[in-house]
Amino acid sequence: MRASQPNSRGTWSYDGSLEGLVLLAHKAYAEGSAPETVANALAEESELFALLGPAPFEPAAQYSSPSNLATAAENAGAALCAFSSELFGLVLRIWMSEEALEPALLRLCAEAGLHGPEVIVNHGSSDVRLVARAALRVNREIDRLEGLARFSPGPNGLFCAPLAPDANIAAALLPHFSRRFGSEDFALVDVKRRLAFARQNGRFGASSGDEALAYLPNPETARDEETELWRRYFKATENPARRNPDLQRRLMPLRYWRYLPEIAGAR
Amino acid sequence: MDLGDKLEILAAAARYDASCASSGSSRASGAPGSAKGGLGASRPAGVCHSWTGDGRCVSLLKVLYSNSCRKDCAYCVNRSSVEVDRASFTVEELVSLTIGFYRRNYIEGLFLSSGIFADADIVMEKLVEVARVLREREGFGGYIHLKAIPGSSNKLLRKAGRYADRLSANIELPTASSLARLAPQKSGQEILGAMRFMSQTEAESREDSGRLRSTPRFAPAGQSTQLVVGASPEDDRTIIRLAGALYGRLGMRRVYYSAFVPVSTDPRLPILRSPPLVREHRLYQADWLMRFYGFKPEEILDSGEANLSSELDPKTAWALRHPEFFPVDVERADYAALLRVPGVGVTGAGRIVSTRHVGHIRPEDLGRMGIVMKRARYFLSLGGRPLSALDPEGLRLQLADGGAPQASTWDQSPPGMGTLAAKAQMEFSFA
Numbered sequence: 001m002r003a004s005q006p007n008s009r010g011t012w013s014y015d016g017s018l019e020g021l022v023l024l025a026h027k028a029y030a031e032g033s034a035p036e037t038v039a040n041a042l043a044e045e046s047e048l049f050a051l052l053g054p055a056p057f058e059p060a061a062q063y064s065s066p067s068n069l070a071t072a073a074e075n076a077g078a079a080l081c082a083f084s085s086e087l088f089g090l091v092l093r094i095w096m097s098e099e100a101l102e103p104a105l106l107r108l109c110a111e112a113g114l115h116g117p118e119v120i121v122n123h124g125s126s127d128v129r130l131v132a133r134a135a136l137r138v139n140r141e142i143d144r145l146e147g148l149a150r151f152s153p154g155p156n157g158l159f160c161a162p163l164a165p166d167a168n169i170a171a172a173l174l175p176h177f178s179r180r181f182g183s184e185d186f187a188l189v190d191v192k193r194r195l196a197f198a199r200q201n202g203r204f205g206a207s208s209g210d211e212a213l214a215y216l217p218n219p220e221t222a223r224d225e226e227t228e229l230w231r232r233y234f235k236a237t238e239n240p241a242r243r244n245p246d247l248q249r250r251l252m253p254l255r256y257w258r259y260l261p262e263i264a265g266a267r
Numbered sequence: 268m269d270l271g272d273k274l275e276i277l278a279a280a281a282r283y284d285a286s287c288a289s290s291g292s293s294r295a296s297g298a299p300g301s302a303k304g305g306l307g308a309s310r311p312a313g314v315c316h317s318w319t320g321d322g323r324c325v326s327l328l329k330v331l332y333s334n335s336c337r338k339d340c341a342y343c344v345n346r347s348s349v350e351v352d353r354a355s356f357t358v359e360e361l362v363s364l365t366i367g368f369y370r371r372n373y374i375e376g377l378f379l380s381s382g383i384f385a386d387a388d389i390v391m392e393k394l395v396e397v398a399r400v401l402r403e404r405e406g407f408g409g410y411i412h413l414k415a416i417p418g419s420s421n422k423l424l425r426k427a428g429r430y431a432d433r434l435s436a437n438i439e440l441p442t443a444s445s446l447a448r449l450a451p452q453k454s455g456q457e458i459l460g461a462m463r464f465m466s467q468t469e470a471e472s473r474e475d476s477g478r479l480r481s482t483p484r485f486a487p488a489g490q491s492t493q494l495v496v497g498a499s500p501e502d503d504r505t506i507i508r509l510a511g512a513l514y515g516r517l518g519m520r521r522v523y524y525s526a527f528v529p530v531s532t533d534p535r536l537p538i539l540r541s542p543p544l545v546r547e548h549r550l551y552q553a554d555w556l557m558r559f560y561g562f563k564p565e566e567i568l569d570s571g572e573a574n575l576s577s578e579l580d581p582k583t584a585w586a587l588r589h590p591e592f593f594p595v596d597v598e599r600a601d602y603a604a605l606l607r608v609p610g611v612g613v614t615g616a617g618r619i620v621s622t623r624h625v626g627h628i629r630p631e632d633l634g635r636m637g638i639v640m641k642r643a644r645y646f647l648s649l650g651g652r653p654l655s656a657l658d659p660e661g662l663r664l665q666l667a668d669g670g671a672p673q674a675s676t677w678d679q680s681p682p683g684m685g686t687l688a689a690k691a692q693m694e695f696s697f698a
Contacts, residue, residue: 121621124632147316147326151371159370177372182296182408183304184370226367232271233368236278237329238319241528241542247322251315262317262373 012106013039018095019073021102025091026076028106029083029113038102080109084117093135096167104130138167145169146176148256151186152217152227158200160187160215162259171197174204187215227261234262268354274364276354280334280345281380283530284437284493285523289313289326289375289410291488292432296408305406307369307376309432313410314375327378327412328368332356332393336382340439340450341533342498345382349531355384361397362405369409376410376432377401387418395423398430415490417457421464428468428485433520436461437493441509445499449535465490466517489520496550497527497543498536502573507553511564514557524550549575556581559613560606578667583609586646587659587666594648594657597628609666610643630654642666 012027012035014020028034081088087109094105104127111119111127122128149161159181163170170190174197177186187198189212196212198205257263290313296305315324331345333355339346365377379397381390394413401407413431415424428434436458440446443455465486472485492513494506506524513519526542553575556562560582567581568574569588576584586593586609595604597619605616618636622628630649634640644654645662 115625118621118625121618122625123618123622123636124626124628129635143314147314147372149372161372179295179308179310180306180372181370182306182308182406184306226371229271229274229364230368230371230373232275233278233328234317234319234325236275237282237325239282239321239323239528242321242323242526242544244322245320248318248320251322251324252318260317 009033010035011037011039013041016040018092021095021105022073022077022080022091024102024106025087025109026080028109029080029087032110032114034106034110035103038100038106040100040102084112084120087112087117087120090120090131090135093138094131096138096169096172097134098168099134101130101134138169141165141167142169142172144252144256145173148252148260149173149177149188150259150261152224154187154215154217158185158187158198158215160189160198160217162189162191162216164192164255164258165190166255168193170195171206174199189213189215191216223261231262270360270364273354273356273360274330276352277330277332277334277356280331280351280382281329281378283344283525283528284329284378284380285525286412286435286491286493286521287324287326287329287378288433288491288521289412291520292410293487294408294410294432296406305408306366307407307409309375309408309410316372316374326375327410328365328374328376329378330356330361330380332361332379332381332390332397333384334382335384337385338383338450338452340453341531341535342439342449342495342527344530346531358393358397358400362400365401365409366405366407369407374409376407376412378412380414381416383416387416388420388423391416391419391423391427395427395430398427402430410488412488415461415465417454417461419461424461424464425468425485428465428472429483431486433488433491434465434486435491435493436465438462438509438513439493439495440499441494441501441506442499445501449499462490462492462513462517462519466519469518489518491521491523492519493523493525495527496524496547497539500537503546503550503553503575504568504573506550507557507564507567510550510554511557522554524554545577546575549577549581553581556585561603579663580609580668582607583642583666587663590657590659593646594653595646596648596651597633598623598650608643608646610639610641610646612637615639 012024014024024038077088080091090108091105094101108120108125108127108131119125120128120132123132145163145165149163151159151161154160163173168190170188170193173188177188178199181199185199185201187196187200189196191213194209194212196207196215198207198215252260252263289309291311292309293311294309296307313326315326317325319325333353334345334351335353335355336343336345336347339348345351361377361379365374368374369376377397379394381394383390394416398411398413401411410433411431412433412435413427415427415434415436417436424434438455438458439453440449446453446455468485469489472482476482476484494509496506510522513522524547526544526547527537527539528542529536529539553567556567557564562585566585569585575581579587586607592607595608597605602616602620605611605619606613611619615637619628619633619638622632622636628649633643633647645657647654
């Protein structure tokens, strides 16, 4: 690698929000410097996501471009994105990962500011490895849950999928399900973080806490005729001559089984 | 018989078809020319919605329209001479199941095949009708894979391609003589004829839509086929060459290999204690070499051997037969040469090339890039110095994987276009 490295000094802090991390990332990129440590205020609190509030937003933009961030962060995000959309994508994914990787991410942003965006493909760098692996874990979980989310009718008839993802990815699933549901409404509820994202009458909204959990289908009534048909189908389609449960668990880890009607309860 | 009973029978009857991919097509919901909104969309990478106990991706509702069949193919669980429960769906039942399962995110769409319960055209008409109702009445934008019934008219095949994302006609057995022996009522000419027609029509449609974007595409995800492995005496060389020809001459998107599962005591069939899964796995590995690693069919078994090694994967076997090609230098070799190195997959080769642009690569970096060093180090050099000595005879034992059970190679998305998870699996299973 090139000799000059970004300066690493002191502690930077932010409120744990995506906007906050984007602002720090832009600062690191613009100044060519990064902190030794990052204090994440939000990570130390418990009811964090109530702060998100029920503000409407456009999900297609939320995790693919900076246009839905608050104004200051939007400008910072736009500048980062113009510099390198891949780098901006890493910032988003590190935020979603909820892993304490901000110092590595900011060093990478600083180095990219100094030497150009191609530093993010230098897989010999330990910062690149750390950040890229975390981003890959987030992407894998998004891929997985695009397939493994299970919808059933909620209390008001709205089709809703409960999720308990490792990373904070529920909102990142919205563009996929918006496309998939076409003209129909739906909701996604992150049970772990008590967050809901719903499209009702064609408009998107986010909610948190009890309001979010109110979308959830009643587990007693969720197992209906269609679910039973699916369970029968799933059982019939397995080829007993080729049983390989280890492979099944590797591809579909046990932690996702809870919400899969075809396999929930089977261990 | 209720719908659940039919579903069980017709899903079990379809489970020996290996294909379940939902990739290669991009489509939004809504009936063409209609203001009515619809449900569903498909995307090029496809999505797996579950994995069965055999590790197979469940992406589509894969069923037969009917398991009643006039034909008596020795290897088939639905052959006319066997006594099994027979059932048929109605068009409306299939439409309702597809939409219901899709809305719950159980599936990406429908894979519909059928036993030959009547003339080919009548069977094909039923399959096309299901697809037509889904697309035109329901505005369904999800994935549809229809089986092309050999012997049905070109008009019906053309119509099927208008509604379906993918079409397939299973070749089943690799030679005409095996087909004549085990499936005498099937005609190789009819199967190949259907394949040729679909290939030509797809090419024409691609050309037309290049000129005029509003031209409806014919089966935009192309066609696939399946070969049963182990029911007939053909060797791997024959199968690989046939697959190479199907890719090269008929523009096949996928050839699936299905290890023969003994389902009858027909004396024409070999006696197997279990399906030849290792052989099937090796054929998939060889297939990936042809499709993504730049190998020609004749290179894969180029030493006069008729079958792939059960101990070594075909890429390692090739490398050990060609020590003159190695070591490949990490700093200078092009992407295609890197892909020939055992332990280097598509992702790893790409990372080496991109990292070279920004800095030097050290030996310790290679493992971190996803290179499987316990294999690759014997075939790589760095700055002109080999990382380890290459001793083909000693390595043969050391690198044997004994036909390690496969990660799911049936329905992975191709490198460069698939989901990251699929790519990771591919690296795992193959590099």
